[in-house]
Amino acid sequence: MxxxxxxxxxxxxxxxxxxxxxxxxxxxxxxxxxxxxxxxxxxxxxxxxxxxxxxxxxxxxxxxxxxxxxxxxxxxxxxxxxxxxxxxxxxxxxxxxxxxxxxxxxxxxxxxxxxxxxxxxxxxxxxxxxxxxxxxxxxxxxxxxxxxxxxxxxxxxxxxxxxxxxxxxxxxxxIKKGADLTLDDLRAYWRGSDVQHWQDLLTILIATACRPEAARELTKEQLDFENGLVHLNQRGRLQTGKRRPTVKLPPTMADRFRDRPDGVLVLWRGAATGKNERLMRIARMRAGLGADVNLYSIRHFCARWMRQHSVDPWTCAAQLGHGAGGKLTVTERYAEADPMFLKASCDALEKLLQAVILPEAGQQGAESTAA
Incomplete structure (x- = not known):
C-alpha cells in the first residue's frame, strides 16, 4: 500500500x-x-x-x-x-x-x-x-x-x-434434539410403522407442533370439538418454561379422534405409552433415516413449514408455546375466542397433515417447501 x-x-x-x-x-x-x-x-x-x-x-x-x-x-x-x-x-x-x-x-x-x-x-x-x-x-x-x-x-x-x-x-x-427432515422423510417416517398408536402420536405432533411429552399425555377431554381447540396443557397442571399453549384443532386431527373414548389418546395395549423408543427405531430403519432423527425432528420441521407458508413469527411462537413462559395478560387469555386465533398456523399444519397422510391430496406445491 x-x-x-x-x-x-x-x-x-x-x-x-x-x-x-x-x-x-x-x-x-x-x-x-x-x-x-x-x-x-x-x-x-x-x-x-x-x-x-x-x-x-x-x-x-x-x-x-x-x-x-x-x-x-x-x-x-x-x-x-x-x-x-x-x-x-x-x-x-x-x-x-x-x-x-x-x-x-x-x-x-x-x-x-x-x-x-x-x-x-x-x-x-x-x-x-x-x-x-x-x-x-x-x-x-x-x-x-x-x-x-x-x-x-x-x-x-x-x-x-x-x-x-x-x-x-x-x-x-x-433445541439440540432432532435432525432436520424433508417432507419425503416425514412421509416415510409416518409409514415406517402402521401401528395405530404410532400414527396417532405423529398426527398430534404434526397437527399441533407440540413437544413429544405433550402429545403422549394428551387426552380427549383436552380437545374442544365445538370450538375447534386443543388445550395442550391439562386442567390443573401448572405451566412451566416449556409452555403448552391452546391451539386450533385441525380438521384431520378432529376426524381421527372424534369417536375415541375418553382418556389418553395415544394408547398401547390399553395404557399410555412411554417414550416410544422401539417404535421410533423401527420407523426410522424402515424409512432409511439416521439415528439422530427423533420426535423433536417433527416439531422443528413444523416450525420451518409454518414459516415457509408465510405464518408470521408471532403466530409461530404462539403455536410453539415460545416466549411468554405461560404468563398471559388478561386480554390474551381470551385470544382463543377470536375466530382468526392461530388460523394461519392451523391451516398450514392441516396442509402438512394432508401432505403426509394423503400425499396425493397435498402433493401439489408441497415438494417445493421441503425443508
Whole structure:
C-alpha cells in the first residue's frame, strides 16, 4: 500500500490510513481504480477509529430509511462493538470468540434479520451443536445483544430486535434434539410403522407442533370439538418454561379422534405409552433415516413449514408455546375466542397433515417447501 499503513481498522468499504501524523478514511474506487481518502483531522489512532465509526454510522443513518435496521449490516455493528468497546475489556479474548460465532452464523445478515424468531432458534441450535452449554449460549447471545444496543444508542439503527435467551437446560436439550427432515422423510417416517398408536402420536405432533411429552399425555377431554381447540396443557397442571399453549384443532386431527373414548389418546395395549423408543427405531430403519432423527425432528420441521407458508413469527411462537413462559395478560387469555386465533398456523399444519397422510391430496406445491 505504499506510503499508507495497513488496514488496521475497517467499516464497510472504508478503512483507516495514515499519511504522516494525520489519519484518513480511505476506500478503493473501482471506477477510477484509485484510493479515495478524506482527512479525519486527528493524529491519534483511537480518535481516528472513533471518528471513522461516528462518520460511518451517521452516513449509514442518512442513507437508511428513518434509521431502518434493514440497511445496517450486522457485521458492521459487531465490528464497532469490538473495536470501540469489547477490545478494551478484561473479557476481550472470550468476547472475540463469541463475536466470531455471530459472524460465522449470520454472515451478511442485517440487524433486521435478527428479529426473525425462527432464525434465532436456529442460531441457538447451531451454538448448541458446537458443544456450548446453556450458560455459554446465553453469553454469546448477550454479546450480540450488547453490540446491537450500542448501535441503537449511537443512532445507527432506529430500533433493536429482542434477543431470546435459552431459559434452562431443558430448553437447550430441546433445541439440540432432532435432525432436520424433508417432507419425503416425514412421509416415510409416518409409514415406517402402521401401528395405530404410532400414527396417532405423529398426527398430534404434526397437527399441533407440540413437544413429544405433550402429545403422549394428551387426552380427549383436552380437545374442544365445538370450538375447534386443543388445550395442550391439562386442567390443573401448572405451566412451566416449556409452555403448552391452546391451539386450533385441525380438521384431520378432529376426524381421527372424534369417536375415541375418553382418556389418553395415544394408547398401547390399553395404557399410555412411554417414550416410544422401539417404535421410533423401527420407523426410522424402515424409512432409511439416521439415528439422530427423533420426535423433536417433527416439531422443528413444523416450525420451518409454518414459516415457509408465510405464518408470521408471532403466530409461530404462539403455536410453539415460545416466549411468554405461560404468563398471559388478561386480554390474551381470551385470544382463543377470536375466530382468526392461530388460523394461519392451523391451516398450514392441516396442509402438512394432508401432505403426509394423503400425499396425493397435498402433493401439489408441497415438494417445493421441503425443508
Amino acid at each position: 505504499g506510503k499508507y499503513s495497513k488496514r488496521e481498522f475497517q467499516l464497510g468499504d472504508w478503512y483507516l490510513t495514515q499519511r504522516g501524523p494525520a489519519w484518513y478514511r480511505t476506500r478503493y474506487n473501482p471506477d477510477t481504480k484509485q484510493a479515495e481518502r478524506v482527512s479525519l483531522a486527528v493524529t491519534d489512532f483511537d480518535e481516528a477509529k472513533e471518528a471513522l465509526t461516528t462518520w460511518y454510522f451517521e452516513n449509514m443513518r442518512l442513507e437508511a430509511d428513518n434509521l431502518a435496521p434493514e440497511k445496517m449490516p450486522l457485521a458492521s455493528v459487531l465490528l464497532d462493538y469490538w473495536n470501540n468497546h469489547a477490545i478494551s475489556l478484561a473479557s476481550a479474548p472470550s468476547r472475540k470468540i463469541l463475536i466470531k460465532y455471530w459472524n460465522d452464523f449470520w454472515g451478511e445478515a442485517t440487524v433486521a434479520d435478527v428479529r426473525v424468531l425462527n432464525r434465532q432458534e436456529e442460531f441457538q441450535e447451531w451454538l448448541a451443536g458446537k458443544g456450548l452449554n446453556v450458560g455459554s449460549v446465553n453469553r454469546t447471545l448477550e454479546v450480540g445483544a450488547a453490540a446491537i444496543n450500542r448501535a441503537w444508542k449511537r443512532g445507527a439503527v432506529s430500533h433493536v430486535p429482542f434477543i431470546h435467551k435459552v431459559k434452562d437446560n431443558r430448553d437447550l436439550r430441546d
